[in-house]
Amino acid sequence: FDYLASLDDLIVFMDEAHRYYASAGAKAINDLSPVLGIELTATPKTTGARPRDFTNIVYHYPLAQALQDGYVKVPAVATRRDFDPSRYASEELEKIKLEDGIHHHEYVKAELESYARNHNARRVKPFMLVVAQDTRHAGELKQLVETVFEGRYKDKVIEVHSNQGAEESDDAMKRLLAVETDDHTEVVIHVNKLKEGWDVTNLYTIVPLRASASEILTEQTIGRGLRLPYGTRTGVEAVDRLTIVAHDRFQAIIDQANDAESIIKKTVYIGDDGEDGIPMNRPAVFTAPPVGELESIGSPITRNDAPFDDGVRQTPALDENRRRIATIALRVAQDEAPRLNTARDYVATETRAKITARVERDARALMPQQGSLEGMEAADFISDEDIANIVDSVTSRLAETTIDIPQITILPTREVNYGFNDFDLEDLARQKLQPVDQEILVRHLDDNRTHVIQRGERMGSEARPEDYIVRSLMDIDAIDYDEHAAFLYKLASQYVAHLKTYLDDSGVENVLIHWQQTIRDFIFAQMKAHMWTTPTDYTGKVTQGFQVLKPATFTGIEVVDFRQTPAAGKRVHDLVFSGFRKCCFPLQKFDSVEGELRLAQVLEDDGDVLRWMKPAPGQFRIEYQDSRQYEPDFVVEIAEQYLMIEPKRASQIDAEDTQQKRKAAERWCQFANQAAADTGAKPWQYVLVPHDEIVVGRSVKFLTDRFGSR
Template identity: 25%
Template sequence: MSDLTIEYDLLAEVSQRLQLREPNRKAVESVILETSQYFDVEQKSAPFECIVDSATGVGKTYVLAGLIEYLAGATPPVRNFLIIAPGSTIRDKTIANFTRGHRRSLTGSLRCAPYLVTAANFDTAATRRMMDDRSVTKVYVFTVQALLSPSTDAGRKTHEFQEGLGAGLYEYLANLPDLVIFADEHHCYTGPAFNRTIKDLKPQLLIGLTATPAKADEAKIVYRYPLSFAIADRLVKKPVLVGRKDDAADDLTKLGDGVNLLKFKASTAERYCAENGIPRVNPVMLIIAQSIEEAEDYRALLESTSFDEGAWAGRTLLVHSGLPTAEKEETLAALDAVEDPQSPIRIIISVGMLKEGWDVKNVYVIASMRASVSEVLTEQTLGRGMRLPFGKYTGIELLDTVEVLAHERYETLLRNRNVLNQAIIDHATRAVIRLQADGTRIVRQETEEVPFTLSIPGDSDVPVFDSGDLAPKSFVIDLDSRTSQAAAQTAATAGGSVAYAPVAGRRSIKIPLLRAVAESRTTSLNQIVDLAPFSQLGASLAESDGRELIRTVLDSKRLDATHANMTASAAADSVEGALYDIPLEESRAALISKVLASPEVPARATEAGAAERIVDAVITAMGANARENLSLYLERCQRRLVAEVGRRLRVVARPVDYVDTVDVIELNKIRSTPKQPIHSHIGDFDRDVAYNSWAKNLYSHAWFDTSTEFAAAQAIDAGTDVVVWARLHRNDVPIQWTHEGRTYNPDFVVVEQSSGRTLSWLVETKQNREMESEEVQSKRLAARAWANTLNSLNPDDGEWRYLLLSETDVFDARGSWSQLKGFGR
């Protein structure tokens, strides 16, 4: 029996590069652990089959990509991955995920650079060359129909003999020694034909991905992350089940209820996007029809001038399997673009085509016209509306929830509340390592119960969600109450919004914009943000014996007439050697030149300024004797400096790179908010207040998300050398921190002036528990590299620095900006 084989450094690297959410990282880890337990510890033969059961909307695609990246980078590497899709919708989505340049592509984060093989290209000469190259990672994407049987049109092509392969594609895959199969939406494959197909392909590993596993597959689940956890962790929208208290159950009323809620969502989203300077998100409604005839009737009704005065004419999209080929392609293209701010579609009518694999994030209302609540919640209908269009919670309840209009009346929903518990409330499962008495490690499954129960507001029989602030409430509510709530929330975000321009006469803030590039450069000295190792190098060279010569006295003592004993000892007298005095600037220039000539450093203009910072850290640490030390030890210093630079560049993680130009704009955007303005910024923090009376704020009013931000702003405003500052909003200073284009916006910009020198700060505050997270540290590295690059490009325009502060830092500073600068990192 062997021990577990887990490459944790590789797992951490993959998790960071793909920015895996914590449940997705645990899913990848659980599959790896269980696989190693099966093969390494228990030494069983292939295939090993397991299932990842993860709530819709959390990101199973990232689990799949993370496993590919880990296995392709492991020792030995896996080079052949087959992704099986239950139909064309999921197949096309998966192909987009692995197509370079596609807006949905994940390839920018994958170091394994997978070559995509599909039904469209597997029989080409170029693809055959890649398939035969054992150094290339291949991802094959096919529908299950294309692999099942050679007697069907879909399967004939993959089973036909291909001269270049010397076999059919199916047979070629079956002969691969390292085939790993991913069965997307695994619950769709329950028949004997699929099992036979998998058996004949002889994979090493079969990984199922699903949000609704079949009961017969329960024993194969190695990781489970239920919807209840996803809601509690705020990774998906909160579902709101809406029913009518009256007896109205006709289609016209139900559609009217849906579009009424949709209007409230749309109005709130429009204002939120405008206030935060982000692209418009258009909420859409998904209507689930039971038949094509029924769906066509709904569309005719919605498009008519008699329904809501024709407001939805030209804004509906009908999707069903009976569409003619040309119309179907046009419809699917419109469906794929429904998230585009320019898309006119606001209502999608579907007949059984959008249960799985449809990843649109802006579904905000689901109207299931004939289904019961149990069908809505168990057939993945609910999952179509769970994804977050803004990537995180907005704090506005209307934008963080999806409305579900069920067929039942409100009283029926209340009676059937146990269906909610069965569909949403569940336990979580993951693989963990246990140490046995003999010291060997084994993998066991750990189960975590849901720490809260679902409730109905106003129902005294069941407790309310009870998990602290992290557990958002999911509930059943009657239509009248929900409509009143929506109207009130919409009015709150709209009514009384006040616009604030920069204060007249206050010093302006110039914001530099660096354009990030998608290509990954090899390295850059601007990536080195920690200069401590170089200061240590300088200090070590300063602690030398200076010019003293090393003198050794050789002596001999006769032992007898034919033998003598030679000895060596240090000379008693100290003698200084001659000093070839090199001017400090000359030595500095020589060190800079040596750093820039290092093989890891690219020949770019921005590297010079960074090299100067590194060399100056070495010289400063040498102290007053720097000139003499460098005159004596210049060659030694150069050698060790280049070695240290190489070491730093090999370990630093570089999220993005920048072009060698900078644009400067003035921060002069108009701020607007419905928050209550008050004429003070002294006192307790209130999230719903816009504070005034700032002495140095660029704007008259500022509002904050946390009490830590509020306290930091008070300290900044009181800073002696601070001349102007601003609370940054989205896209004011967007710092790209991943190759996929994700941007990060710090909390504050602060401009200081002292002795004629301008120093600008980007300041970020975080909760204590977030400080060491991979995301926060990656953003910190990106921001400091941003500042380094800017300082290298514009050394005469003032220096930029970045400051990360924890809750404790802000509390301990007690209103002192100077102490904040000392505490931060």
């Protein structure tokens, strides 16, 4: 302590800073006399009966913003349909909530298993967190959980509270720290001992069986389960959601979530000068016309719809009539694009003559004729020669600033046949679905959507249990019942046999009725792993040689020169970049500094590069796995060819998704090159570059030779 206090450059980082405001903690920090103290906390308020918000916040990133940005799970609250908690004694209500919590836990376990199989992803083992009233209550809950469902959760429950003996506490803490990987722990019961310092990615179900002692405890408990197991949202609701089972508090939680002061909804804006405000700049909306349009007809760059000067591009000095003619010329040129092979055809004599004739006709309908009033000729009349010169200027700029990206339709050349190799169901022991009496409703706290995880209606009874499963599998388009009937019944029989190991006949039928989709997805995920398909060839047809570029819109805090590396504390996503000489647009945004921004700097410096751009959504029609669309990051034109360049984090180069995109892009290039051979256009090449290979001074030729497709 004395050594630290003697330092004249001491900086103290204080995690869980709301704990440092007690008198002893504050005195210890003050005695150290640091030159700077950085406080970190998810709950910027003092503890105790009357918490006060901190007044020294310099940066605030609330849960509401993290939810909006997609960095955390979506919290939801669950109850039963038409449930009246007042009809039940507290002990009975707790048992119902625990049972429904386990129902949800098993549901999520099955969904996670299905997702891992379908996406060849790491398997995630979920667990359930139960919040108890006190240590005695925790012990009672542990006994209850270990006795429900025929005792299948015995030895899979741990208690964590301050009243445990040293040995018992050490064992519980070891299992708690290993809960993300330990298959033996499925339920954690705690009593106010997890308030700070512990969060995990595989918590999916919370069952609160106590009145919250403070707002902090509620926020901290929910915060335990908000981390995403795969680092990003998957688009699968069950994988992306944290559910709180709260039959008796359902309406109260919904009301609180819809309250402007709720932790789920509350957002503080930086930039507000009010007493409770925190400075923050509001993003602006920038619209950037293509350079060809900007330099030919004078379409301005705008910031929040007001003209904006990027300091590089100069708009032409056109009077009102000439600007009107130039605008007509641009529209006619755009209409002509589908009939041209390349933008270079704009400068062909025949094309220019055709465009000029249309512009003259349309312009004469709008412009005054050479009149008889003195002075009108000089002020208003535009000659045919003037119109021809304007058309030449517009078409020349379009030809010089457009990259020819053809529209290609790619189709398989023959029917694709498929089937399933024989196999036996695996991992049945991981799925132990339970009979249910009522639907369980899940309400999303961010947008109030309701999701039902079990089907409550009773369907018509099937002749035998296996029929429930087979009928459900028949709803999948990829399964041909006539071809695979015997195989489907084999798998269904294996699943039914598994259910009979822990349920009686009525329980088996209940599960088969209420959990049909979950069972179907579990089986079909394994079927897909054993699916075979006949290889097929593809054919590609160019439907249009190029597209006229449209204005692009970006949002950002400020515009900076692309030569500037973003200053510390500034996110590249918040910035719009300008200063380009070779880009087809005067402004651009980038997703990364080391990959995309650095590549833009390389392209601007390389003498071989004629022009480049980041394609707009829909500009390429490249389909890859499961009909998903792929948009490459950069398109570059050099003297002898076009390049489709994808900078990628080095650790992701070999990822399945990256390689699927690469194959699809190479197939697209193959058909583009076949068409280019017929029209004399430049060929295409795909270049997948690790981000750490993109450094200033590197040439495009070096990157292409080393990382380009062959």
